[in-house]
Amino acid sequence: MRRLGDLEAEIMDRLWRWCRPATVREIVDDINRTRPVAYTTVMTVADILHRKGLLRREKTGRAWLYEPRRSREEYTAGLMQDALGRTDNRQGALQRFVEHMSPEDVSALAAALRAAGYMCDDADGPGTPG
Missing domain, CATH: 1.10.10.10 (Winged helix-like DNA-binding domain superfamily/Winged helix DNA-binding domain)
Incomplete structure (x- = not known):
């Protein structure tokens, strides 16, 4: 995209x-x-x-x-997925991305991961999507 x-x-x-x-x-x-x-x-x-x-x-x-045809959020997510797909080191790219996030964006990311079922609210660690 x-x-x-x-x-x-x-x-x-x-x-x-x-x-x-x-x-x-x-x-x-x-x-x-x-x-x-x-x-x-x-x-x-x-x-x-x-x-x-x-x-x-x-x-x-x-x-x-x-x-x-798509919401602004869907379009933005598509850009982010496309950018991530352009690297051979996804973990490194994600790490650099998160390092430059504001505390508010980190909180929003954590909330999105919880909502998608990738994180639990307790200290049990990452969940599985579902």
Whole structure:
């Protein structure tokens, strides 16, 4: 999975925040509040995101309604899994990653591992997923 380009990220960010399908016109109007962008440029990038499988679209009248196929969290997890898959030393990569985490992120990671069944709340050590 490839990281999003700047305009791709702007489009996806809006759709993730809005939690509803939107037209290219809505996206363009929102982006134009902070910087100018052409309707055709956003339309082209939305079509590219659709062809990449990141957006689904449905025709309503003459316009397409776009919405994300995956949540922001699912997309981020995919990037992390892809990055981890690019190393021959997963343990080393994970160790370096954790070493640079804030205490809040370490707590969030521990909570995620517990929720996935990989850790117990007591001192028994790691669990098995399930």
